[in-house]
Amino acid sequence: MFVSVPATSANLGPGFDTLGLAVDLRNEIIIKPSKFLSISTHGEGADNPKIKKNTLFLNIFNENYKRLTKRTDNFRFEFHNRIPISRGLGSSSAVIVASLSAAYEAAGVKYTKREILNQALRYESHPDNITPAVMGGFNVACVENGRVYSKKRRLPDYLKAVVVVPNRTISTAKSRTVLPKMYKKEEAVYSLSRSSYMTALFMSESWDLLRIAAKDKLHQSRRMKMMPELFDVQKLALKHGALMSTLSGSGSTFFSLAYEKDAPKIAQSLRSRFPQYRVLILDLDNYGVITKD
Protein backbone atom coordinates (compact mmCIF):
# COMPACT_ATOMS: atom_id res chain seq x y z
CA MET A 1 0.00 0.00 0.00
CA PHE A 2 1.23 3.51 -0.87
CA VAL A 3 0.24 6.82 0.75
CA SER A 4 1.35 10.25 -0.50
CA VAL A 5 0.54 13.55 1.24
CA PRO A 6 1.43 17.16 0.28
CA ALA A 7 3.03 19.92 2.28
CA THR A 8 0.76 22.86 3.06
CA SER A 9 1.16 26.58 3.63
CA ALA A 10 -1.34 27.77 6.22
CA ASN A 11 -2.64 31.20 7.28
CA LEU A 12 -1.55 32.86 4.00
CA GLY A 13 -1.16 36.04 6.08
CA PRO A 14 -4.53 37.15 7.50
CA GLY A 15 -6.24 33.75 7.37
CA PHE A 16 -4.98 32.62 10.75
CA ASP A 17 -6.23 29.07 11.49
CA THR A 18 -8.57 29.17 8.48
CA LEU A 19 -6.86 29.59 5.05
CA GLY A 20 -4.32 27.22 3.54
CA LEU A 21 -3.17 25.63 0.28
CA ALA A 22 -1.25 22.53 -0.75
CA VAL A 23 2.06 22.43 -2.64
CA ASP A 24 3.59 19.55 -4.58
CA LEU A 25 6.24 18.58 -2.02
CA ARG A 26 5.23 15.21 -0.64
CA ASN A 27 5.90 12.62 2.00
CA GLU A 28 5.39 9.09 0.73
CA ILE A 29 4.89 5.95 2.77
CA ILE A 30 5.01 2.31 1.61
CA ILE A 31 3.25 -0.11 3.96
CA LYS A 32 3.29 -3.91 3.76
CA PRO A 33 1.93 -6.57 6.18
CA SER A 34 4.80 -8.12 8.15
CA LYS A 35 5.47 -10.72 10.83
CA PHE A 36 6.94 -7.97 12.99
CA LEU A 37 7.04 -4.15 13.11
CA SER A 38 9.70 -2.67 10.86
CA ILE A 39 10.40 1.03 10.18
CA SER A 40 12.78 2.66 7.71
CA THR A 41 13.00 6.43 7.28
CA HIS A 42 14.58 8.28 4.36
CA GLY A 43 14.99 12.01 3.67
CA GLU A 44 13.90 14.67 6.16
CA GLY A 45 14.39 13.52 9.75
CA ALA A 46 16.22 10.31 8.80
CA ASP A 47 19.17 11.34 10.98
CA ASN A 48 16.98 12.38 13.93
CA PRO A 49 16.41 9.46 16.36
CA LYS A 50 13.08 10.99 17.53
CA ILE A 51 11.76 11.40 14.00
CA LYS A 52 13.15 8.07 12.78
CA LYS A 53 10.91 6.16 15.18
CA ASN A 54 7.95 8.16 13.82
CA THR A 55 5.90 7.68 16.97
CA LEU A 56 3.43 10.34 15.78
CA PHE A 57 2.54 8.28 12.70
CA LEU A 58 2.59 4.92 14.47
CA ASN A 59 0.50 6.04 17.45
CA ILE A 60 -2.23 7.45 15.20
CA PHE A 61 -2.05 4.48 12.80
CA ASN A 62 -2.25 1.86 15.58
CA GLU A 63 -5.03 3.67 17.45
CA ASN A 64 -7.23 3.94 14.37
CA TYR A 65 -6.36 0.52 12.89
CA LYS A 66 -7.45 -1.03 16.21
CA ARG A 67 -10.60 1.16 16.31
CA LEU A 68 -11.53 -0.02 12.82
CA THR A 69 -10.58 -3.70 13.04
CA LYS A 70 -10.53 -4.48 16.80
CA ARG A 71 -7.12 -6.09 16.01
CA THR A 72 -3.46 -5.15 16.24
CA ASP A 73 -1.35 -6.41 13.33
CA ASN A 74 2.29 -5.81 12.34
CA PHE A 75 3.40 -3.87 9.28
CA ARG A 76 6.60 -2.76 7.56
CA PHE A 77 6.64 1.03 7.16
CA GLU A 78 8.99 2.74 4.68
CA PHE A 79 8.89 6.55 5.08
CA HIS A 80 10.19 8.84 2.33
CA ASN A 81 10.08 12.37 3.76
CA ARG A 82 10.43 15.43 1.53
CA ILE A 83 8.53 17.91 3.74
CA PRO A 84 10.95 19.89 5.93
CA ILE A 85 10.07 19.34 9.58
CA SER A 86 9.02 22.18 11.92
CA ARG A 87 9.47 24.75 9.15
CA GLY A 88 5.88 25.90 8.63
CA LEU A 89 5.04 23.54 5.75
CA GLY A 90 2.52 21.44 7.64
CA SER A 91 4.78 18.47 8.36
CA SER A 92 2.78 17.42 11.43
CA SER A 93 -0.51 17.67 9.53
CA ALA A 94 1.00 15.60 6.73
CA VAL A 95 1.88 12.85 9.21
CA ILE A 96 -1.58 12.94 10.80
CA VAL A 97 -3.41 12.79 7.45
CA ALA A 98 -1.13 10.08 6.06
CA SER A 99 -1.42 7.86 9.14
CA LEU A 100 -5.22 8.10 9.19
CA SER A 101 -5.47 7.33 5.47
CA ALA A 102 -3.08 4.39 5.92
CA ALA A 103 -5.08 3.01 8.85
CA TYR A 104 -8.37 3.04 6.90
CA GLU A 105 -6.68 1.49 3.85
CA ALA A 106 -4.94 -1.21 5.90
CA ALA A 107 -8.20 -1.96 7.73
CA GLY A 108 -10.01 -2.33 4.41
CA VAL A 109 -12.71 0.04 5.61
CA LYS A 110 -14.44 2.32 3.09
CA TYR A 111 -14.03 6.02 3.89
CA THR A 112 -14.35 9.51 2.43
CA LYS A 113 -11.82 12.33 2.49
CA ARG A 114 -14.27 14.25 4.67
CA GLU A 115 -14.06 11.42 7.26
CA ILE A 116 -10.25 11.59 7.20
CA LEU A 117 -10.42 15.36 7.67
CA ASN A 118 -12.79 15.16 10.64
CA GLN A 119 -10.66 12.43 12.22
CA ALA A 120 -7.53 14.55 11.65
CA LEU A 121 -9.13 17.38 13.62
CA ARG A 122 -8.88 15.15 16.70
CA TYR A 123 -5.09 15.45 16.45
CA GLU A 124 -4.67 19.05 15.24
CA SER A 125 -7.23 21.61 16.41
CA HIS A 126 -6.70 24.18 13.63
CA PRO A 127 -8.02 23.08 10.19
CA ASP A 128 -5.82 25.26 7.95
CA ASN A 129 -3.12 22.64 7.34
CA ILE A 130 -5.08 19.37 7.58
CA THR A 131 -7.76 20.58 5.14
CA PRO A 132 -5.45 21.26 2.16
CA ALA A 133 -3.38 18.20 3.11
CA VAL A 134 -6.52 16.07 2.66
CA MET A 135 -8.27 17.94 -0.14
CA GLY A 136 -5.46 19.71 -2.08
CA GLY A 137 -5.93 23.16 -3.57
CA PHE A 138 -6.78 26.38 -1.74
CA ASN A 139 -9.17 25.88 1.18
CA VAL A 140 -11.10 28.05 3.61
CA ALA A 141 -12.10 26.08 6.71
CA CYS A 142 -13.81 26.50 10.06
CA VAL A 143 -14.74 24.15 12.89
CA GLU A 144 -18.21 23.60 14.39
CA ASN A 145 -18.97 20.89 16.99
CA GLY A 146 -15.79 18.96 16.24
CA ARG A 147 -16.31 18.90 12.45
CA VAL A 148 -14.50 20.79 9.69
CA TYR A 149 -16.62 22.86 7.29
CA SER A 150 -14.51 23.85 4.28
CA LYS A 151 -14.61 24.97 0.69
CA LYS A 152 -11.88 24.14 -1.86
CA ARG A 153 -10.77 25.99 -4.97
CA ARG A 154 -8.49 24.23 -7.46
CA LEU A 155 -5.38 26.23 -8.32
CA PRO A 156 -4.16 26.88 -11.87
CA ASP A 157 -0.87 25.43 -13.10
CA TYR A 158 0.33 28.90 -14.24
CA LEU A 159 0.80 29.80 -10.53
CA LYS A 160 3.85 28.56 -8.62
CA ALA A 161 5.00 28.69 -5.00
CA VAL A 162 8.44 30.11 -4.27
CA VAL A 163 9.37 29.01 -0.74
CA VAL A 164 12.39 30.09 1.31
CA VAL A 165 13.19 27.36 3.84
CA PRO A 166 15.57 28.53 6.59
CA ASN A 167 17.51 26.00 8.67
CA ARG A 168 15.81 27.18 11.85
CA THR A 169 12.99 25.01 13.15
CA ILE A 170 9.99 26.59 14.85
CA SER A 171 7.62 24.44 16.88
CA THR A 172 4.08 25.42 15.93
CA ALA A 173 2.76 24.61 19.39
CA LYS A 174 5.42 26.76 21.07
CA SER A 175 4.97 29.65 18.64
CA ARG A 176 1.23 29.70 19.36
CA THR A 177 1.88 30.20 23.07
CA VAL A 178 3.62 33.54 22.44
CA LEU A 179 0.66 35.04 20.54
CA PRO A 180 -1.51 37.50 22.52
CA LYS A 181 -4.61 36.21 24.31
CA MET A 182 -6.49 39.41 23.47
CA TYR A 183 -6.47 41.69 20.39
CA LYS A 184 -7.66 45.25 19.73
CA LYS A 185 -10.88 45.41 17.68
CA GLU A 186 -8.96 47.24 14.93
CA GLU A 187 -6.42 44.40 14.67
CA ALA A 188 -9.16 41.78 14.45
CA VAL A 189 -11.09 43.72 11.81
CA TYR A 190 -7.88 44.39 9.83
CA SER A 191 -7.15 40.67 9.54
CA LEU A 192 -10.64 39.25 9.20
CA SER A 193 -11.51 41.69 6.43
CA ARG A 194 -8.39 40.74 4.50
CA SER A 195 -8.91 37.02 5.11
CA SER A 196 -12.44 37.35 3.69
CA TYR A 197 -11.15 39.42 0.76
CA MET A 198 -8.35 36.89 0.08
CA THR A 199 -10.91 34.07 0.01
CA ALA A 200 -12.98 35.99 -2.54
CA LEU A 201 -9.87 36.64 -4.65
CA PHE A 202 -8.87 32.95 -4.67
CA MET A 203 -12.43 31.83 -5.43
CA SER A 204 -12.64 34.30 -8.35
CA GLU A 205 -9.01 33.78 -9.52
CA SER A 206 -8.34 37.53 -9.14
CA TRP A 207 -4.62 37.12 -8.50
CA ASP A 208 -3.43 40.69 -9.07
CA LEU A 209 -5.08 42.06 -5.91
CA LEU A 210 -3.66 39.45 -3.54
CA ARG A 211 -1.01 41.92 -2.32
CA ILE A 212 -3.75 44.05 -0.75
CA ALA A 213 -5.32 41.04 0.98
CA ALA A 214 -2.11 39.34 2.18
CA LYS A 215 -1.52 41.52 5.25
CA ASP A 216 -2.10 40.60 8.87
CA LYS A 217 -2.11 42.04 12.40
CA LEU A 218 -2.84 38.90 14.44
CA HIS A 219 0.28 36.71 14.26
CA GLN A 220 2.63 37.33 11.31
CA SER A 221 4.77 40.30 12.35
CA ARG A 222 4.97 39.10 15.95
CA ARG A 223 6.40 35.79 14.66
CA MET A 224 8.64 37.39 12.01
CA LYS A 225 10.29 39.54 14.70
CA MET A 226 11.85 36.26 15.95
CA MET A 227 13.65 36.07 12.57
CA PRO A 228 13.88 39.72 11.31
CA GLU A 229 15.58 38.66 8.05
CA LEU A 230 12.17 37.35 6.97
CA PHE A 231 11.03 40.96 6.49
CA ASP A 232 13.79 41.27 3.86
CA VAL A 233 12.67 37.99 2.23
CA GLN A 234 9.15 39.41 1.95
CA LYS A 235 10.32 42.76 0.53
CA LEU A 236 12.59 41.10 -2.06
CA ALA A 237 9.91 38.65 -3.24
CA LEU A 238 7.34 41.43 -3.68
CA LYS A 239 9.92 43.67 -5.40
CA HIS A 240 10.56 40.95 -7.99
CA GLY A 241 6.90 40.36 -8.77
CA ALA A 242 5.42 38.00 -6.18
CA LEU A 243 1.62 38.18 -6.11
CA MET A 244 1.75 37.72 -2.33
CA SER A 245 4.46 36.87 0.20
CA THR A 246 3.59 35.59 3.68
CA LEU A 247 4.96 33.60 6.59
CA SER A 248 4.14 29.95 5.88
CA GLY A 249 2.14 28.68 8.85
CA SER A 250 4.05 29.47 12.04
CA GLY A 251 7.35 29.66 10.10
CA SER A 252 10.24 29.66 9.56
CA THR A 253 9.46 29.10 5.84
CA PHE A 254 8.36 32.13 3.81
CA PHE A 255 5.81 31.46 1.09
CA SER A 256 5.38 33.52 -2.08
CA LEU A 257 2.83 32.97 -4.83
CA ALA A 258 3.87 33.98 -8.35
CA TYR A 259 3.00 33.62 -12.00
CA GLU A 260 5.09 30.83 -13.55
CA LYS A 261 6.94 33.40 -15.72
CA ASP A 262 8.06 35.38 -12.63
CA ALA A 263 9.02 32.51 -10.31
CA PRO A 264 12.60 31.96 -11.59
CA LYS A 265 13.51 35.66 -11.22
CA ILE A 266 12.06 35.77 -7.69
CA ALA A 267 13.86 32.56 -6.72
CA GLN A 268 17.16 33.78 -8.20
CA SER A 269 16.99 37.08 -6.28
CA LEU A 270 16.24 35.22 -3.04
CA ARG A 271 19.03 32.67 -3.62
CA SER A 272 21.56 35.47 -4.25
CA ARG A 273 20.52 37.41 -1.13
CA PHE A 274 20.05 34.35 1.14
CA PRO A 275 22.53 31.68 -0.04
CA GLN A 276 22.26 29.99 3.38
CA TYR A 277 18.58 29.11 2.80
CA ARG A 278 16.88 26.54 0.58
CA VAL A 279 14.79 28.31 -2.09
CA LEU A 280 12.36 26.04 -3.93
CA ILE A 281 9.97 26.66 -6.82
CA LEU A 282 7.04 24.28 -6.31
CA ASP A 283 3.95 23.39 -8.28
CA LEU A 284 0.71 23.91 -6.42
CA ASP A 285 -1.15 20.72 -5.53
CA ASN A 286 -4.83 20.02 -6.19
CA TYR A 287 -4.97 16.36 -5.14
CA GLY A 288 -4.21 16.27 -1.42
CA VAL A 289 -3.63 12.88 0.14
CA ILE A 290 -3.39 10.00 -2.35
CA THR A 291 -3.54 6.28 -1.50
CA LYS A 292 -2.83 3.31 -3.81
CA ASP A 293 -3.06 -0.39 -3.12
Ligand SMILES: Nc1ncnc2c1ncn2[C@@H]1O[C@H](COP(=O)(O)OP(=O)(O)O)[C@@H](O)[C@H]1O
Ligand atom coordinates in the same frame (compact mmCIF):
# COMPACT_ATOMS: atom_id res chain seq x y z
N1 LIG B 1 8.07 13.12 8.77
C1 LIG B 1 7.86 13.10 10.09
N2 LIG B 1 8.07 11.97 10.79
C2 LIG B 1 7.83 11.93 12.12
N3 LIG B 1 7.36 12.98 12.85
C3 LIG B 1 7.14 14.12 12.17
C4 LIG B 1 7.38 14.24 10.78
N4 LIG B 1 7.05 15.52 10.42
C5 LIG B 1 6.63 16.14 11.52
N5 LIG B 1 6.70 15.31 12.58
C6 LIG B 1 6.30 15.64 13.96
O1 LIG B 1 5.69 16.93 13.94
C7 LIG B 1 6.49 17.87 14.68
C8 LIG B 1 6.55 19.18 13.90
O2 LIG B 1 5.26 19.73 13.96
P1 LIG B 1 5.09 21.33 13.84
O3 LIG B 1 5.84 21.99 14.93
O4 LIG B 1 3.63 21.58 13.73
O5 LIG B 1 5.86 21.67 12.49
P2 LIG B 1 5.30 22.10 11.07
O6 LIG B 1 5.40 23.57 11.05
O7 LIG B 1 6.19 21.43 10.09
O8 LIG B 1 3.88 21.57 10.98
C9 LIG B 1 7.88 17.23 14.76
O9 LIG B 1 8.54 17.71 15.94
C10 LIG B 1 7.54 15.75 14.87
O10 LIG B 1 7.13 15.44 16.21
Ligand SMILES: N[C@@H](CCOP(=O)(O)O)C(=O)O
Ligand atom coordinates in the same frame (compact mmCIF):
# COMPACT_ATOMS: atom_id res chain seq x y z
N1 LIG C 1 -2.61 28.42 11.93
C1 LIG C 1 -1.44 27.71 12.41
C2 LIG C 1 -0.70 27.11 11.22
C3 LIG C 1 0.51 26.32 11.61
O1 LIG C 1 1.15 25.86 10.40
P1 LIG C 1 2.51 24.99 10.49
O2 LIG C 1 2.81 24.60 9.08
O3 LIG C 1 3.54 25.92 11.06
O4 LIG C 1 2.23 23.84 11.41
C4 LIG C 1 -0.56 28.66 13.20
O5 LIG C 1 -0.27 29.73 12.64
O6 LIG C 1 -0.18 28.32 14.35
